[in-house]
Amino acid sequence: MTLPDKGPVHGELLGQTLDHTTASYKIVLVKAILRHVQAGGSDFVPFDALLRSILESIWIPVARFRHTLGQTDQLSQLLDAVPEDVRLYGTFQQALPHLDLGRQTQERIFRWPLxxxxxxxxxxxGRKPPLDVKLGRTAISSAACAIYLPYDVETDGLRLDRTFKGYVASNMALLDGWADMAYINYLQRRNPNVxxxxxxxxxxxxxxxxxxxxxxxxxxxxTSSTCxxxxxxxxxxNFHLDHFVPRRFVAHDRLWNLVPVVPEINLRKGVGVPDxxxxxxxxxxxxxxxKAAFDASIPKMEDMREEYLDDLGITSETFxxxxxxxxxxxxxxxxxVNLARKRFPDWRHS
Structure with a gap:
């Protein structure tokens, strides 16, 4: 994706920041900066607020949908402190009390990506960049380096260049799509079977x-039907439709994965994977x-019938x-089922 230029902000250089990413840190850093600007935040972004925003951006993919960011990724490891029931069914706000956002965590997470x-x-x-950032000891600023930078690294946070901040605000939709594309590509590489x-x-x-x-x-x-x-x-x-393979994994409502069950069982099963x-x-x-549906006039029946034909790779004769x-x-x-069981808990009715 080609990003536009505006004043000292060169889209090509910004685009290079997310090229060939081997870890998630830079991607979620960008997403946190975008969210800060979109919310009308000031030029200064405190490290604790930045870390909180970063963890919020991985909450849904990692906690709810069980994606991996990589075996050595320290961001997802922070979510391990959150109880399992909160990760599966709770909100990020409910997870916050369990998360360590303190200075030592900030130093560990922000050492390299900034x-x-x-x-x-x-x-x-033509300058050599700093190898890493030690919070409170390493300062990086446009003035001191005599080059344009989109942000300065200060003792307690980032100070966004005002031109860069304006650039982000005026190109928010484009930059949001760019960051999402990088995030999706990264997650797909790390989760090829999802x-x-x-x-x-x-x-x-x-x-x-x-x-x-x-x-x-x-x-x-x-016909008589049972749970x-x-x-x-x-x-x-009075019945519920259960996604036999959890919807959290398949991400669809195709008819062949739906089964009627008694309501209390569906509520109890949650995202569990059945036998x-x-x-x-x-x-x-x-x-x-x-067979019963073929004799009735049901809305969208032909479309639902095609779901079986297309997804199961069968012909009409197979019915x-x-x-x-x-x-x-x-x-x-x-x-x-085999793939879902690698990410979601087994469930058996007892």
């Missing part, structure tokens, strides 16, 4: 399941519901072949 980020400006000026990384940077507004509920409600009215996990008969007017031995039961429930349909469901669900 100077590494500035390297393009030092290199273009689907839909781009949807997992922040909380999303989930669409409703109206049509999927109508599909299963129709099936329940035509996948308890065997309890289901009430067409893959239940996949044949899932397949049989779907095939029975599909008439229970063995082939179960095999297709198993080939689709089993690998997803």
């Amino acid at each position: 100077s590494v980020f500035l390297r393009p400006w030092f290199h273009v000026a 689907p839909a990384i781009s949807l997992k940077l922040r909380e999303e507004e989930r669409p409703g399941l109206r049509n999927q509920r109508l599909f299963w409600k129709n099936a329940m009215r035509k 996948l996990y308890t065997g309890t008969p289901l009430d067409p007017e 893959p031995g239940l996949i044949p039961s899932v397949a049989r429930a779907h095939l029975s519901a599909l 008439a072949d229970p063995v082939a349909f179960e095999a297709a469901m198993h080939e689709t669900l089993q690998p997803l």
Whole structure:
């Protein structure tokens, strides 16, 4: 992505800061600076506020969606102090009391990225950049270095150059997209087997399941249906749809991954991964519901039918072949279960 120039701010140099990143620090530093400017912050960004903003930017991907930033990444290690239930279901505000944002943590986290980020400006000026930053002992300023820098490193925080701050404010949408793209690419490299990384940077507004509920409600009215996990008969007017493979992992509401369950079980299961031995039961429930749906006028039924054809790699004839349909469901669900279990807890009804 080409970033624009404005006065002393050269887009090419700024773009170089996130080229070939091997760690997350510079990316989330940029995102924290963007968030500070977007919120109308002053020229000065205290280190404690900067660290808090950085941790907030990794909260959703790392805590909620269980992405890894790398085995040696110290930012994600800070989240290990947060209780598991808060990481899975809580908010960043609930996590804050468990996080160490003190001076020693600041010194450890900011030692390298603050100077590494500035390297393009030092290199273009033919100057050797500082190797690292020791908070309170290393100061980096445009005036002292006699070169333009987007920020100065002071004792207790960063002081943003006002021209740079104005540049960020006037190009916020572009820079936000640039930083997100770098973040997504980095996360995808670190999490190659995780689907839909781009949807997992922040909380999303989930669409409703109206049509999927109508599909299963129709099936329940035509055939007896029971909860996948308890065997309890289901009430067409009082049931929940559970994502068999957690939605946190698959990031979609495709019909073939949804099963009707009693409400209390769905609430208890949360983001747990069920026993893959239940996949044949899932397949049989779907095939029975599909046969009932073919005889009814259900909104978006043709679109939902195509989800099976496209995602399971089957043909229309497979709907008439229970063995082939179960095999297709198993080939689709089993690998997803295997991958989800590496990140989310196993769950069994007891």
